[in-house]
Amino acid sequence: MKILVVEDEELLRVNIIDYLTAEGNVCDFASCFDEASEKIALYDYDCILLDLTLPDGDGLKLLQALKQQNKSDGVIIITARSSVDQRIEGLSLGADDYLIKPFHLSELSARIMAVVRRRSFKGNDLVVFNELKIDIQSKTLKVNNETVNLTRKEFDLLLYFIANKSKVVSKSAVVTHIWGDHADMADSFDFIYTHIKNLRKKLIDAGCKDYFHSVYGVGYKFADE
Amino acid sequence: MKLFTAYNRVLLITSAIGLLIIGYLFYLTLSNYLNKQLDSYLSEELLEVKDYTAKKESFPAHQLFEDLVIEYRHISSLGKKRHFGDTIFYNAKKRLEESGRYLEEDVVLAGQSYRIKIIASKVAHSEQITSIFMVIILPVLGLLIVLLVLNRYMMKRTWLPFRQLLLNLKSFNLNQEQGFAQVPTTIAEFKELNDAIVDISQRIKSDYREIKLFTENAAHEMMTPIAVINAKLDMMLQSEDLSEVQSQNLIDLYKTTAKLTKLNQSLLLLVKIDNNLLRDREQLNLKTMLLEKQHYFQEFTQQKGIEVNLELQDHTLLMSRYLADILLDNLIGNAIRHNHKGGRIDIRLNEEALWVGNTGHGEALAETEAFKRFYKSPSSEGMGLGLAIVKQIVELHQFGIAYSYRAGLHAFTVFFNNNNSTSLLNENS
Known part of the structure; x- marks a missing residue:
């Protein structure tokens, strides 16, 4: 699977990438809004892990851009903000899942698998x-x-x-x-x-x-x- | 005592005493003066009597002296001098007892000693006194009453802004968005008070907002480092040559991180409830939720051999689902956590209240302390935020909560109608 990790906290990003790579996935990363929006426009991913609070922009805007470009990448929001409103907003904008920090890498991995499976098998999984x-x-x-x-x-x-x-x-x-x-x-x-x-x-x-x-x-x- | 009552009491007592003293003195002077008049009249009459007897050598019948009663009494020797006094006599003409003024004097008439007593009716004089008295005292009394009423009205009017201020202060809520309302007044002192209150409320509000913002930001900012720690631990766990000691350390680290996460989440939750950020109110069937919770906690209760007794009536409430969930989790979680093996949990739900009682260690909790943030019973392993959150949720929904300890059961009661809470509590205990 090809996964894009959009996360500005380097230590966390590195760990996520290490863990997912070890499972046989291909990981790409973006540490800021601009980098992320560029990569999202250029490539297709099976799943995008999206941090909402980026230093130079709101992650929700990336989600909107993704939908405007008619991309079918799965999106899991990973955020420290646990507000119900934001969760609803994120999910209604087309995110597949919402994971609140801190989370276990195994949980993240299970969620990614579920999202990708839902998207690729469409019912017959x-x-x-x-x-x-x-x-x-x-x-x-x-x-x-x-x-x-x-x-x-x-x-x-x-x-x-x-x-x-x-x-x-x-x-x-x-x-x-x-x-x-x-x-x-x-x-x-x-x-x-x-x-x-x-x-x-x-x-x-x-x-x-x-x-x-x-x-x-x-x-x-x-x-x- | 109200300011007005206190003020009026002094005023009323002073004017009553003053009025009494003045009235008494006035009456005394007036009757004294009239008595003197009567006395001189009586003296004149006596002279007439003396003249008459001297001329006619006989006692005048009292018919000759209108309105007068003249008594003659034979006495052995002259004793008393001229003497005035008050008396009650029988007025033959009017055929009734009347108060009168008398003059008594011993005189020698035709060589004999007699004591003459002339009594004049005082009724006319008394009437005079009364009317003079009334003419003066009544208007004064009337004036006093008018002043009192006016005073009362003025006090009420003048203090109206103060009462409004007090009302505003009482209803002041830190969490409310709208600021403190100015009260229109022309009185300088109240204006000053008003300005001071408005100023202080604004300062408190902004300070409070900042503290909340700080708590929220601090808790949020901490989440990312905790996430890093968590991820690092997950990575360490993957290392091939993990020793037993390292594993034990990892377990402790996981537990501590989980605790830290929980603490942070609780703080954030408290801030959110404080800020009323969770407004997803919907009609919830509490009975269904409780049955789900029973299932959710099944393993925990089974493990400890806890007997769970449910006595549930259908009841729907308008609540935030998220918060209702936490409320039940915390109440039931506590009842399990602080229970002993083979204990019991009773949960009762009706239209008025939710009652969760459990057997447990130790003695009754201090009710006022139990709901405070970071309060922990000595045996508790938690952080002491669970009940604080419960209380906050309860208050947000305008419910009431009470703790009681009876017959070995620690019980928390959530009253859905806060007004009933005290009366219900009394009934229960």
């Missing part, structure tokens, strides 16, 4: 990972053509890990993904363990390889190793 076949629409999982029943949270988790395959995903990121911002319960880390344990068991029982690898209690890695 199937995620395949080795013997796993996931139908996003009907929320079903097939292992070796056998249906495996998953709870909604388990389904979400599996998709999340596949979006971040071969990466270590922190428990903290998983908690935020599953329970959102409001859940800051101290015990939520334990539930992640329980959910993953259940999911892992279901997959193995269905004849799937064990793709989950625990990393010293800090996170998990979903990989075919």
Whole structure:
């Protein structure tokens, strides 16, 4: 996938690019409004990560320009401003998703995957990972053509890990993904363990390889190793 | 006591006492003067009696002296000298008792000692006194009443701008956009007060605005560095040769960053509620939302073995969905977080109130403290902003909130109709 990262904070931009590149994406970047508008006009991207507060302009204007040029790039707004109004404005201007800083890179990666999938498959989306076949629409999982029943949270988790395959995903990121911002319960880390344990068991029982690898209690890695 | 009452009280007491003293003195002088007149009349009559007896050698019948009663009493020796006094006598003509003035003197008539008592009616004189008294005192009294009424009216009129100022001050709201309203007045003191209040309110407003702006900007500016830290941690996690110690450090760092994020979000949320930036009001079915929350928190309650009892009636409220969500999250989240294993959470919803009660550690919270920002019970791991946010949301929607601790249940009650809150609370306790 070809991704443009429009972000003026260099450290963050570098990290995002490193993480996404390691997943096999091609990343381009812009650190200011002018640079971004030039790149948007010149090239096509699968997904654009757009920071709204740029030193020399409002990111929402880039979004408008993009729509005027009839570009079909997916856009995920990444911003520190969490106002509801701005969120609605951004989404109504055609952004596909809205991510508030700070976020986990794994979350960003999952969102990018979802946006790109929505745009390119247009309804018929199937995620395949080795013997796993996931139908996003009907929320079903097939292992070796056998249906495996998953709870909604388990389904979400599996998709999340596949979006971040071969990466270590922190428990903290998983908690935020599953329970959102409001859940800051101290015990939520334990539930992640329980959910993953259940999911892992279901997959193995269905004849799937064990793709989950625990990393010293800090996170998990979903990989075919 | 109102200024007017205080002022009037002094005025009324002084004029009443003054009027009484003046009236008394006036009456005294007047009756004294009239008594003297009567006395000299009586003396003249006595002389006439003496003359008569000297001439005719007999006592005059009192028919000869109109309106007079003359009594003769035989006495053994001369004693008393001339003596005046007040008395009550029977007026035979009018056939009733009357007050009168008498003159008593011992005289020798035809060689015998007699005590003569001449009584004159005082009724005519009393009437005189009364009418003179009335003619003078009544207008004075009337004048006083007119002055009082006028005073009352003038005071009310003059203090009208002051009352308006007070009203404006009471309804002054820092968060309101419109500034402090000037009150039209011609009185210099009130004008000065008015200007001072307008000036101070403007200064407070601008200071407050700046503080809010500062908080908002500070919180926002912090989000990007936190995002960098978060991203760096995510990158560190990817390193192949992660040791166990490093992993443990990473866990702590993740937790701390999450806490910092949460703190920042809470501060931002408070600023937004303060500024009334979340105006997406819609009709919300609280019952449905509570049932969703029960599902959302299911794992947390199950893990702790907490029994959740719901007693919900359908109730719709006009609220911001975003804030209603946070309100319920915070209330229920608290009830879970501060609960013990195998505890209980009771949630009741009706048209008047939402009641969330939970078993928990420790004793009752200090009600006034509990809703303050950064207040934490000693066992709490949170930041102490949850309840402050709850209170802010409740206030924004003009609801009421109260905390109570009874029978081992910590309970928070959100009253949808703020006016009922106190009466309902009393009923409940």
